[in-house]
Amino acid sequence: MLVMTHLQKVYRTHLIETHALRDFSIHVGEGEFVAVTGPSGSGKTTFLNIAGLLEEFTGGEYKLDGVDVGGMNDAERSRLRNEKIGFIFQGFNLIPDLNLFDNVDVPLRYRGFDAAERKRRIEESLTRVGLASRMKHYPSELSGGQQQRVAIARALAGSPRLLLADEPTGNLDSLMARGVMELLEEINRQGTTIVMVTHDPELAARAQRNVHVMDGQVTDLGEAPRFRKTPHAAAATA
């Protein structure tokens, strides 16, 4: 699903060069739930931004769902991002003056779906996160956990193949965090690949695989302590 080979990301000013990622290689398979951990400044967020096509890399190769994204222009990258990737942010990043329906509608607008299709998808994804009855509410009228659920509904509405989550429970208390994690696990069980950046070892332990990043390089590609079978894996085993 996501293959980065010898990826480099260098930030240059006229005085200094900063290597955010160096010789960074990772392979995330279809249907996997991967947690990316590492200390602050290690390059996790840079990795996630590049994986989400929000930043360009300066060397190496990146293939998303078999497509080499290296030579793509802005419109092609945006299209690919819209069709294949869903984002979940630590700060939820909902647009405050749009109600839940319109927030979830944002990526669908750029996809070019007609009104009926957008409505069907919005209702379906808000139902999936348990907020269908509140679609006319505004983000400020919801708790943090509910806001993150809306963000997840928005990420899911376009049926992405890959979900990128940046500290998805970082702004939530433990009860809400558990709810959000359970939702992510449920989404993963239904086949969506998830890459989650987190500081929290407990959350990382719930992923199938942990990737530890240090100084812009992958240092550990070990399996998470508690392995759970994806539907694909289960089917393969059967």
Next chain:
Amino acid sequence: MFGYYLQLGLRSLRRNPVLTALMVLGIALGIAASMTSLTLFHMMGSDPIPWKSDKLHYVQMDNWDPNQPYGSDGSPPDQVTYRDAVALMQAGKADRQAAMFRVMLPVQPENPEVKPYLAVGRATFADFFAMFEPPFEYGGPWDHGADAQHARVMVLSHDTNEKLFGGQNSVGRKVRANDVDYTVVGVLKEWRPRVKFFDLSSGPFYEMEDAYLPFNTAIELQMQSVGNNSCWNNFGDGWDAYLQSDCIWIQFWAQLDSSSRLAEYKSFLDSYVGEQKKLGRFQRPLNNRLPDVNQWLANQKVVPKDVTVQVWLAFAFLAVCLINTVGLLLAKFIRKSGEIGLRRALGASRGQLFAQHVVESGVIGISGGLIGLLFTAFGLMLVRALYENYQNVAHLDWTMVATTVLLAIGAAVLAGLFPTWRACQTAPAAQLKTQ
């Protein structure tokens, strides 16, 4: 997507009402200042009779002082003498022709409730109405027979008919002026050409006449011209001496329906002046001119220089307002950088975001334009209140309404280009951190 962008633009206006109000007001003021000046400029300079302005020609002949030209640029006099006007009318070489001058008419109304008053009349020929096409409410113009017979007939303006006859059909009724009874043959509808192009001698924006009467009748009754009157030599005493003098006080228009007719008429004028030279008149070099309506308006510099300067100043003010709007939009879009980054993350391309924000700037422009239109109407109302002569030109027409709105949209979009470009340049990842 345009509908979506429009919806977002309107929503964005409501998000920061104070900032929005400042931007809209800034554009509205700049637009109002520039459009008020531009409207005056446009209305003063526009063709007052576009369907035939190239066929109507003003007659100029140089009968002026042999020792001193009439115009410092060598232009011939801007009116003709009575002798020449009569000669040209009798020759009848144009498709239509009309000599004319302004007279004063002391009106003695039948209705005792209306006190006697001084009206302004235009003494002219029957062709005047066919040439300049004033619209008739009742009746019509007098005929050529009335010209020949020096008939006591009159065409009233709409306002005069209102005043004397309460707006009723007065055709056939009498109007008494200076102890002479005139029969009303026609009543005009409201007729206010933007520029009083057929007689610029008293000023291009001077009020229209209250009544029209045959030229020959006015001459027979020895009505003095109350328009411009210039003489370069001493002509003696008495009415007849005045009529035979080289004083210029009559406007003469010829309608020439084709370029060949124009050439023929020019040739006729040259011959006429040649004949007059043999009689000792027209001692200056041959200098006949036949400008059409627009050439005549340009020659006479109908648009005052200060109006042109005002237009430039107003557009400079609009530029200042736009610079202010650029700053405000920059602030607004920078505040929205988080949302811009989010939309990028959710699949919007730079082009789509650029289009969205251009539409948003356009929405501000439309709002500014509509309010600016109200301000412009108010500004023109002030102009009309302050300058009586600008009554007919200080009005918005549909062209200027459309120009106002388009200019406002264009100005706002222009002001929004840089802030939009800046907002779309920042990397989405960096913008997302600001959320």
